[in-house]
Amino acid sequence: xRSLFRSPQVAWHQFSRxxxxxxxxxPFHISSPLAVIKPFLLSDIGEGIKEVQIxxxxxxxxxxxxxxxxxxxxxxxxxxxxxxxxxxGVIKKLHYEPExxxxxxxxxxxxxxxxxxxxxDETALGSTNKQAGSPETPQQPQKAAERPQSQSGEAxxxxxxxxxxxxxxxxxxxxxxxxxxxxxxxxxxxxxxxxGKDGRVLKxxxxxxxxxxxxxxxxxxSPIPSQPNSDTAQxxxxxxxxxxxxxxxxxxxxxxxxPHFLYTDELNVNALSSLRHHLNTHPSLPDQQKLSYLPxxxxxxxxxxxxxxxxxxxxxxETDASRPRLVMRSAHNVGIAMDTPQGLIVPNIKxxxxxxxxTIASEVQRLQSLALASKxxxxxxxxxxxxxxxxxxxxxxxxxxxxxxxxxAILGIGKKRVVPAFDEAGxxxxxxxxxxxxxxxxxxxxxxTVARCAEVVRGFVERPEGMIVRLx
Numbered sequence: 001x002r003s004l005f006r007s008p009q010v011a012w013h014q015f016s017r018x019x020x021x022x023x024x025x026x027p028f029h030i031s032s033p034l035a036v037i038k039p040f041l042l043s044d045i046g047e048g049i050k051e052v053q054i055x056x057x058x059x060x061x062x063x064x065x066x067x068x069x070x071x072x073x074x075x076x077x078x079x080x081x082x083x084x085x086x087x088x089g090v091i092k093k094l095h096y097e098p099e100x101x102x103x104x105x106x107x108x109x110x111x112x113x114x115x116x117x118x119x120x121d122e123t124a125l126g127s128t129n130k131q132a133g134s135p136e137t138p139q140q141p142q143k144a145a146e147r148p149q150s151q152s153g154e155a156x157x158x159x160x161x162x163x164x165x166x167x168x169x170x171x172x173x174x175x176x177x178x179x180x181x182x183x184x185x186x187x188x189x190x191x192x193x194x195x196g197k198d199g200r201v202l203k204x205x206x207x208x209x210x211x212x213x214x215x216x217x218x219x220x221x222s223p224i225p226s227q228p229n230s231d232t233a234q235x236x237x238x239x240x241x242x243x244x245x246x247x248x249x250x251x252x253x254x255x256x257x258x259p260h261f262l263y264t265d266e267l268n269v270n271a272l273s274s275l276r277h278h279l280n281t282h283p284s285l286p287d288q289q290k291l292s293y294l295p296x297x298x299x300x301x302x303x304x305x306x307x308x309x310x311x312x313x314x315x316x317x318e319t320d321a322s323r324p325r326l327v328m329r330s331a332h333n334v335g336i337a338m339d340t341p342q343g344l345i346v347p348n349i350k351x352x353x354x355x356x357x358x359t360i361a362s363e364v365q366r367l368q369s370l371a372l373a374s375k376x377x378x379x380x381x382x383x384x385x386x387x388x389x390x391x392x393x394x395x396x397x398x399x400x401x402x403x404x405x406x407x408x409a410i411l412g413i414g415k416k417r418v419v420p421a422f423d424e425a426g427x428x429x430x431x432x433x434x435x436x437x438x439x440x441x442x443x444x445x446x447x448x449t450v451a452r453c454a455e456v457v458r459g460f461v462e463r464p465e466g467m468i469v470r471l472x
Contacts (some may be wrong), residue, residue, distance in 0.1 A: 002427070006251070008264065010279075014388050016090060016308070020040060031241055035091055036042050036108070036110070036112065036113075037087070037110050037112055037113075038087075038109070038111050038113050039084070039107035039109075039110055039111075040071070040085070040107060040111050040451060041105060041106065041107055041108070042083070042102050042103070042105065042106060042107075042108050042272060042328060043104070043105075044104055044105075049076050049104060049106065049247065050077045050100050050103065050104050050354055051101050051103050051191035051243070052074040052075060052078075052081075052101070052104070052243065052245075053074060053075045053099065053100070053101055053102070053243050053444050054072060054073075054096045054097070054098050054099065054100050054101075055072070055073040055074060055075050055080060056072065056073050056089065056098055057069055057071070057072045057094060057098065058070040058071060058072060058073070058110075059072075059091050059092060060091065060094070061092060061093075061094065062090060062091065062092075063090070063091045064088075064089070064090050064091075065085045065088065065089060065090075065091060065111070066085065066086055066088045067084075067086065067088060069083060069084060069085045069086050070082050070083070070084055070085075071083045071085055071108065071109065072108065074102065075175060075242055075374075076247075078372040079342075079345065079371075079374050079376040079377075080175070081377075081378070083108065084193075085111070086265070087111070087350070088113065088139075089111040089112050089113040090111065090112040091109055091110075091111055091112075092109075092110040092111065092112050093109060093110040094108075094109045095107050095108055095109060095110075096108065096394065099179075101243075104279060111334060113250045114384045115243070116358050122410060124448070128138055130297075138303075149468070152265055152463070156410050161214050161279065164249070165231075165245050174194070174201040175200075175341070176376065177330060177343075178201055178202065178203050178206060179201060180239060180240070180242070180426065181206050182201075182206055183214050184239065185206065185210050185238065187206060187209060187210065187213075188258065189201055191209065192205050192206055192209045193205060193209075194330060198276060198453055200373075200374075202341050202462075203341050204341075205331050210215065217468055220399075224364060236270060237305065242342070242343065244342055244343035244345070245343060245346070247343065248343065251404070251405065252402060254405045255402050255403050255404065255405050258402075258404065258441050258442075258443065259438045259441070259442040259443060260402070260403060260439050260440070260441070260442060261438075261439065261441075261442040261445065261446075261447055262400055262437070262438070262439055263437070263438040263439075263440070263448060263450045264398060264433070264435055264437040264438070265434050265436055265454055265458065266434070266435050266437065267427070267433060267434050267435070267436060267458050267462060268432070268433060268460060269293065269432045269433065269434050269461050269462070270431060270432050270433055271393050271462060271464060272292060272296055272461055272462070272464050275365045275433050275464050276291055276293065276296070279291055283425075288425060289358070289361060289365070290357075290363065291357070292361070292364075293413075293416065293434070294361075294364060294388070294390050294393075294413070295334075295357045295358075295360040295361040295364060296461065296464060296467070297351070297354060297388070297411075297413060297436075297457070297461060298334050298336075298364075299352065299355075299360060299362050299460075299467060299471075300456075300457045300460035300461050300467055301334065301352075301359050301386070301411060301457055302332045302334065302352040302353045303456070303460055304453050304456035305332055305353070305453075306353070306455045307428070307456055308444060308449060308452065308453040308455070308456070309447065310326070310328075310408070311408060311409040311440065311445065311449070311450070311453055312328075312329050312332060312385045312386055312388060312409075313326045313327055313329060313408055313444075314327050314329065314330050314385070314406050314407060315327075315408060315410060315441060315443065317446055322441075329385050330387065331350065331353065332349055332351065332352040332353040332385060332386070333348045333349065333350050333351065333352070333384050333385045333386075333405075334349050334352045334384070334385070334386055334387070334388055335347065335348040335384035335386065335387035335388065335404070336348065336349065336367060336384075336387075336388055336390070337387060337389040337390070338367070338368060338371045339394065340372055340374075341372070342374060345371055345372070345376065345381070346404070347367045347376050347380040347381050347383065348380070348381075348383060348384035349364070349367070354372075356471055357468075357471070368381060378439055381436060384406070384407065385407060386407055386409050386410065386411070387401070387404055387407060387410040387411070388410075388411050388412075388413065389401050389410065389411070389412045389413065390413045390435065391412055391413065391414065391415075392413050392414045392415030392416065392434065393415075395415060396414055396415060397415060397417065397435055397436050398435055398437055399412035399413055399414060400412070400437060400439065401437060401438075401439045402439065403439055403440075403441060407438045407441075407442060408436065408441040408445055409439070409441070409445065409450070410438070410439050410440075411432065411436060411437070411438055412436070412437040412438075412439070413435075413436060413437075414434060415434070416432055416433070416434045416438065417433055417434070418430055418431070418432055418433075419431055419433055421433075434461075436454065436457065436458075438450050438453075438454055
């Protein structure tokens, strides 16, 4: 009897007599466990993000993955994000190819998660291995980094395992905008030397390579330029929007449905400039942490919001469109508009109302470094309550900033200028000035509220000692 049960395919009709005469006995066999396929859904990775672009896959079908293993890298409108597995299993199907647009809430891939089934569920699925004496151990699928063993008589050879690379391969080390530029210029990305983080190819690298290629292909003697042909037809090259541009298109379209109230004022920053110079030359301040004007203005804005909390609120029209309401928010999460090679992004500093000016400066530097490397997390990009746009760091005196639909106010900062002015005695003096431009949602915020809040900010900026004594 024992020898009979060692085989998983022994039929009961082989016995000489039935244990229960008159009853029909079904053949005995062992059924293999049923596969349980789960679609791995793309969860929401940021505020307002509805779709992302697949940059690269780290797995392939039949590869085994474990929790927190990297599945793929995606590019949203704000940053590149690596998607990791939430459970153990075997990859069965990839629903997208690199460069495809994936929708939030839709499956990215299918994973066989049989290893996660509880013992009582295995019985319900027909897994009777434990009841069959000594079952055969099912063959475990290999990890993505392992190569299958050759079937041509090399059974005794150990499996050859190749290490998964830690860095991105050359075919995917660029953002969609850069890859679009490569395609337009007909340049192979493997020919370009990337200077970004982890060898990422930047727009400047592509332009530099294109310039050097043009110089190499140019003839030694420059021909006489011919007159332009007036009959030459106009050519148009259609370029699709990048994920960041697509999201900006949708966001700004919604924003311009909000009636904006604009307010601008000129501030005297002589005292702040002197204080900033003194602090930056103080030996206790690290060289890598020089203070700009921005942290002072962010803190002055936060202190003013204590008196005018409505500018930190948001308008809720989704709960009941016929009865809009204000949602007041206690934390001052100040968004900072940043210009990056991928486009404009707005990470935010959390709880500015509890931070010192030095801590705010450190947070600005941290977010700028992550933004340039496309390493901002969803937590850095969501939850903003009011935005500051420092256009003056590039140029421009006045700006009319556009609101984010989830906020009711935004502040634009112009560049610092030196102008002649009159002092109290009527003498002409040199004065450093800076323009602050406000935009507010005129559906819920009136002009007087914005003007009064701007005057509080002016007081803190022009007399920074009043701001310093109120730091927590």
